[in-house]
Amino acid sequence: MSGLILSNVTKQFGTFTAVNDVSLSVPDGTFVCLLGPSGCGKTTLMRMIAGLDLPTRGSIRLGGEDITQVATHKRNLGMVFQSLALFPHLTVGENIAYALRIRGVPKEEQTKRVDELLAMIHLGGFADRSVTKLSGGQRQRVAIARALAISPKLFLLDEPLSALDAKLREAMQVELRQLQQQLGITTIVVTHDQREAMTMADTVVVMNGGEIRQAAAPVDIYRRPADSFVADFIGSTNLLPYTVDGSGRATVFGTPVEGLALAGAMAGTISVRPEDVQITAPGNGTIDGSVTFIRDLGGTVETFVEASGQQIVAVSAPRTRPEVTVGQQVGIRLDPATSVVLAR
Amino acid sequence: MRREPPQRLADYGPLLFPAGMLIVFFVIPFATMIAVSFFEREQGGFYQPAFVWDNYARFLSLFFGKVLGFSLFLAVAVAVACIVIGVPFTYLMSRAARKVQILWLVALLSILSLSEVMIGFAWSTLFSRTAGLTNLLVAIGIMETPQALTPSFGAVMTAMTYQALPYTVLVLYPALVRLDPTLTEAARTLGASPIRAFFTVVVPALRNTILATLIMVFIFALGSYLLPQLLGRPQHWTLSVLITDQAIYQSNMPFAAAMAVFLVLVSLALVGLAVYAGRRKEAA
Numbered sequence: 013m014s015g016l017i018l019s020n021v022t023k024q025f026g027t028f029t030a031v032n033d034v035s036l037s038v039p040d041g042t043f044v045c046l047l048g049p050s051g052c053g054k055t056t057l058m059r060m061i062a063g064l065d066l067p068t069r070g071s072i073r074l075g076g077e078d079i080t081q082v083a084t085h086k087r088n089l090g091m092v093f094q095s096l097a098l099f100p101h102l103t104v105g106e107n108i109a110y111a112l113r114i115r116g117v118p119k120e121e122q123t124k125r126v127d128e129l130l131a132m133i134h135l136g137g138f139a140d141r142s143v144t145k146l147s148g149g150q151r152q153r154v155a156i157a158r159a160l161a162i163s164p165k166l167f168l169l170d171e172p173l174s175a176l177d178a179k180l181r182e183a184m185q186v187e188l189r190q191l192q193q194q195l196g197i198t199t200i201v202v203t204h205d206q207r208e209a210m211t212m213a214d215t216v217v218v219m220n221g222g223e224i225r226q227a228a229a230p231v232d233i234y235r236r237p238a239d240s241f242v243a244d245f246i247g248s249t250n251l252l253p254y255t256v257d258g259s260g261r262a263t264v265f266g267t268p269v270e271g272l273a274l275a276g277a278m279a280g281t282i283s284v285r286p287e288d289v290q291i292t293a294p295g296n297g298t299i300d301g302s303v304t305f306i307r308d309l310g311g312t313v314e315t316f317v318e319a320s321g322q323q324i325v326a327v328s329a330p331r332t333r334p335e336v337t338v339g340q341q342v343g344i345r346l347d348p349a350t351s352v353v354l355a356r
Numbered sequence: 357m358r359r360e361p362p363q364r365l366a367d368y369g370p371l372l373f374p375a376g377m378l379i380v381f382f383v384i385p386f387a388t389m390i391a392v393s394f395f396e397r398e399q400g401g402f403y404q405p406a407f408v409w410d411n412y413a414r415f416l417s418l419f420f421g422k423v424l425g426f427s428l429f430l431a432v433a434v435a436v437a438c439i440v441i442g443v444p445f446t447y448l449m450s451r452a453a454r455k456v457q458i459l460w461l462v463a464l465l466s467i468l469s470l471s472e473v474m475i476g477f478a479w480s481t482l483f484s485r486t487a488g489l490t491n492l493l494v495a496i497g498i499m500e501t502p503q504a505l506t507p508s509f510g511a512v513m514t515a516m517t518y519q520a521l522p523y524t525v526l527v528l529y530p531a532l533v534r535l536d537p538t539l540t541e542a543a544r545t546l547g548a549s550p551i552r553a554f555f556t557v558v559v560p561a562l563r564n565t566i567l568a569t570l571i572m573v574f575i576f577a578l579g580s581y582l583l584p585q586l587l588g589r590p591q592h593w594t595l596s597v598l599i600t601d602q603a604i605y606q607s608n609m610p611f612a613a614a615m616a617v618f619l620v621l622v623s624l625a626l627v628g629l630a631v632y633a634g635r636r637k638e639a640a
Contacts, residue, residue: 064541084544097542101560111546
């Protein structure tokens with residue numbers, strides 16, 4: 013089987029387990045984002061894929077070949093570092109040509125490839141500039157071009173856009189995704205920015221505490237989060253406790269939610285996205301509460317409702333906003349199709 | 357913070373003390389030396405004021421030319437040896453655990469507390485036939501009989517390198533600690549072996565620091581006069597040894613001063629050349 017396959021990869025630093033028994037399969041040509049809060053083990057996992065750290069246990073296979081113990085410089089990969097790590101003593105062109113020079117590629121071919129890559133990153137004619145005289149976005153592109161110079165099997169990026177300002181970051185996310193699709197290269201990006209992950213990835217791998225909590229397509233991660241950590245980390249959500257009553261129905265704050273598929277547990281948590289919360293008149297089988305605050309952001313309107321001591325947030329577009337005022341009694345209807353029962 | 361250029365005479369006040377020290381302890385002695393280098397030596401006496409070029413003329417001989425050549429060669433050799441040993445050593449040290457780094461730095465600093473005399477005698481014992489290192493080699497069966505390794509050029513080089521190495525490491529250390537470790541990691545992901553990464557990334561990125569260290573060790577080694585005497589043969593004596601000899605044992609101050617002035621000029625010229633070469637390569 014081809015692609016990148018991680019099997020039971022574990023990394024311990026002394027008594028601290030940074031990555032715990034991670035298994036992941038990345039088919040060729042896919043774009044994967046490792047997403048999680050800082051200290052979740054995502055960077056360590058990437059460093060093991062790059063060979064900069066060796067796993068304590070487990071194996072890494074790439075293209076059917078076991079590369080667990082293969083030295084970094086023999087893995088033929090491209091990596092963009094958070095600090096970019098551009099060589100300050102070399103020009104833009106020399107930076108990009110570095111991997112080719114190391115491999116003894118003839119000078120003319122180097123120049124040709126550098127020009128190709130510079131055109132690809134829209135920096136044609138920059139070959140003789142000093143890297144210290146580039147802007148943040150330009151340096152970013154040069155780092156990407158340098159990593160892609162040898163057309164690597166695997167393209168790794170560690171928090172590549174974190175140094176850029178918000179607007180440039182969004183533009184680079186789109187550009188990076190387009191570049192990856194154009195080249196069809198297997199790409200893994202480490203990020204703590206869920207918007208970035210949602211924008212770029214085919215598969216989002218949510219990590220916490222050194223473990224993979226869920227690996228799925230961005231829409232599935234958002235629509236069907238596996239547990240409360242994923243539900244809360246990806247976008248915002250309402251986490252509501254449920255219990256199962258005598259007749260086998262799930263009830264939230266004593267109100268039955270018809271048609272909710274249960275996993276068998278007698279109690280647990282469901283996740284409802286704010287845009288899926290419907291505010292109606294109280295009574296008639298709804299969860300009842302009172303409006304405590306309305307945040308009108310122009311583009312969206314957030315309505316905060318307090319029911320049985322818990323705050324529930326509903327988000328709606330200005331045209332479909334509920335006609336309510338602060339202090340008003342309202343009812344909330346949960347749609348079983350958009351209410352997700354979370355694993356314990 | 358933006359600093360205003362000095363406006364009034366009083367603004368230069370803080371400079372008075374260092375300027376005074378520089379004048380009293382550097383400018384006046386050096387000017388005196390330059391003046392003395394033109395004086396006439398008095399046989400049986402000391403010297404008398406005059407303005408003659410005799411001292412410089414005497415210096416322009418094959419013998420002193422050879423000594424000057426050897427002094428410069430020795431200083432360059434020591435500087436290069438210090439860089440060749442010091443750069444990889446400091447690089448590895450700067451990547452080691454904090455505790456290991458501190459241990460090494462303390463050990464190196466303690467070498468600095470040794471005087472040149474102690475270093476010289478310690479090495480002359482270590483290189484001697486009776487109590488030297490070769491006895492260890494005999495003990496483990498590598499050598500037949502113990503040998504004296506001093507006096508020799510190797511002994512002079514070893515001791516001078518040993519003496520200058522702590523300075524080398526201390527000058528290189530801050531630059532290497534500040535060097536972004538991801539630079540070498542990036543080089544490795546791009547296909548460079550660790551050794552290749554060291555030579556294509558670490559060394560070029562530190563070019564200016566290395567050049568500065570070379571110059572520092574060169575000047576430091578140029579002034580050494582005790583170690584060549586203790587551990588070398590007469591042909592290993594440097595110009596500094598001859599200057600000492602003329603000034604102290606031959607009481608020929610004017611000639612010693614002339615040699616010293618010449619040595620300063622030559623080393624200044626060499627340093628200027630090195631800096632100029634470094635600038636040009638950077639501009640290219």
